[in-house]
Amino acid sequence: MGINILWDPQAPGGIELPVVRMIAMILGKKPALVEYPFLIDGYDRNRDQHDAQKILDRLQDTLTRRYDIDGPLLLVTSRDLYVNGFDFVFGLARPPCGVAIVSTARLGNDYYDRVPDDTDLIDRTAKEGAHELGHLLGLDHCPDPECVMFRPKTLDELDRKRKRLCPACREALASLGGR
Ligand SMILES: [Zn+2]
């Protein structure tokens, strides 16, 4: 079974391949970039954010109708995401349904008034993309702050994570390999 990435045309361009390569390195599985038209809904005018659950609803709906997409699907978008009860989320996964989303909105240095740097953006997008795909492959959150499966609440916590799974998560992923 493969893993797949759908890149929102509004998401930063030109970094797709480095992100895919880095996710492949972290998970030991190379994601395929798939392309099809996808409408992003769930916009909340008051918050100026998108409801991640609503986007996943549609993504799930699409995945059940697209027989050519084999395996879990991650959407990379530039829209800022929230879920009820949280100011924002970097991403969200719905493991039983095989769909997940990650947002680049808060992954670029420009959001924090720092000097833009594609390398930072690629690293963070790959780490959070691999994190959400990790959930779809059956991994849970990890207490190791350097592990990709650690759940960061801030950009600094995200940057503290390394571009790898800790040995325990790597082992868990290997034992889930037949899924
Ligand atoms: Zn998570």
Ligand SMILES: [Zn+2]
């Ligand atoms: Zn771990």
